[in-house]
Amino acid sequence: MRLVEHWREEQNARMYDGFARRFPMYRLTSTDLVRCAVLQPDSEVLDLACGTGVTTEAILAELGPTGHVTAVDASAAMLQIAAERVQDPRVTWLEAPAEHVATAVNAGFSHVVCNSAIWQMQVPEVAAAISALLAPNGRFACSVGTNRQPDGSPAPPPRKPSLHDLMRAYAVIDHDFISQPSSRARRLMDDDGIRAQLALGGLNVVRTEYLEYAFDPDQTYAWSQVPIFTAHFSGLSYEQRMAALDKAWAKLDPHAQPPSRWAILVAIQGTDSGASQIPGGVLEPREHHDGKRLLD
Ligand SMILES: C[S@@+](CC[C@H](N)C(=O)[O-])C[C@H]1O[C@@H](n2cnc3c(N)ncnc32)[C@H](O)[C@@H]1O
Structure with missing residues (x-):
């Protein structure tokens, strides 16, 4: 099943929303992302992959009465929850x-x-779609997992297995799970891989901010209970995955876990010669189907 199909499941949407409201992870990354995007009170914002509205709320907090958000997602189940939770005339879902x-x-x-x-x-x-939709001097900001520390240097290797490493071990031992690690996929998904792919679509990353959030064992356990986040253990039922999670949890050393590392990329159309024209923040180059309107 493609990942987006899991996002379309109602049970998954409910559990994601429960997690996102109870734990700070998505609120914190959304707030930092919006800060890096440097919105103005009258900004016209496209919230891509708005989910159940956590990012949309962070955007709305920065807008005045004339600002507007178009919040888009591929999952009707996620959007339904968002529209119930975030009732604001400045949003179009x-x-x-x-x-x-x-x-x-x-x-x-x-x-x-x-x-x-x-x-x-x-x-x-x-x-390419974002490039076509941005106004002249508009900007795109996204968050992505990274293996870099806030100063941009590579993070040291972890000292102990992560909850996910331990889960995979129990999935292999108890269910003959065959893991298929793909270094190509990993390279495409980190901040360097995303930066390169954005350039292919005409977006030039002009600023990167690296952030760390403290490891929280309870948050990590609860996150792993949202079905989509263990869906890659294909062939195992949800119950089997949760049994592996519980075994992993019993073995986890919470004091030896690294922080959660994120990169925020800020990009503009074309070359970085236009960076200085963007109002509201100094941008520094880094070295080294048709839609269906759901609710208004
Ligand atoms: C981890 S959630 C993030 C939601 C929200 N931005 C937040 O921070 O809470 C990922 C979201 O991406 C959406 N998504 C994944 N692939 C997508 C695609 N190709 N087009 C639109 N939405 C997509 C999913 O439906 C899901 O709502």
């Missing part, structure tokens, strides 16, 4: 895959943001 969003909305956005989702998409196609 729209069901569409990000790859086809340019056919679903009108161009002219001052900002496009995408929290915790870009690596799940066909990035060059999505970047």
Whole structure:
């Protein structure tokens, strides 16, 4: 099953929303992402992969009465919860895959943001769509997992197995799970891989901020209970995955776990010669199907 199909399941949407409201992870990354996007009170924002509305709320907190958010997601189940939770006349909810969003909305956005989702998409196609939708001098900001520390240096190798490593061990031992690690897929999904793919679609990353969030064992356990986040243990039922999770949890050394590491990429159309024209923040170059309107 494609990943996005899991997002379309109602039970998964409910459990994701329960997690996102109870634990700070998605609120924190959304708030930091919106800060890096540097919104203005009257910004016209496209919230790509809005989920159940956590990022949308962080955007709304920065907008004045004349600002507006078009919040798009490929999952009707996620959008349904978002529209129930976030009742604000400044939001338009729209069901569409990000790859086809340019056919679903009108161009002219001052900002496009995408929290915790870009690596799940066909990035060059999505970047081309964003490029077409941004107003001149508009900017795109997205968050992506990274193996870099806040100063940009590579993180040291972990000292002890992660909860996920331990789960995989029990999936192998108890269920003959065959893991298929793909270094190519990993390279495409980290910040370097996403940056390169954005460029293919005409978006030039002009600033990167690396962030760390403290490891929280309870949050990590609860996150792993949301069905989609263990769906890659294909062949194991949800109950089997949760039994492996419990065994892993009993073995985890919570004091030897690294923080959660994220990169926020800020990009503009074309070359970085336009970076200095963007209002509201100094940007530094880094070295080294059609949509379906759901609710208004
Ligand atoms: C981890 S959630 C993030 C939701 C929200 N931005 C937040 O921070 O809470 C990922 C979201 O990406 C959406 N998504 C995944 N692939 C997508 C695609 N190709 N087009 C549109 N949405 C997609 C999923 O439906 C899901 O709602």
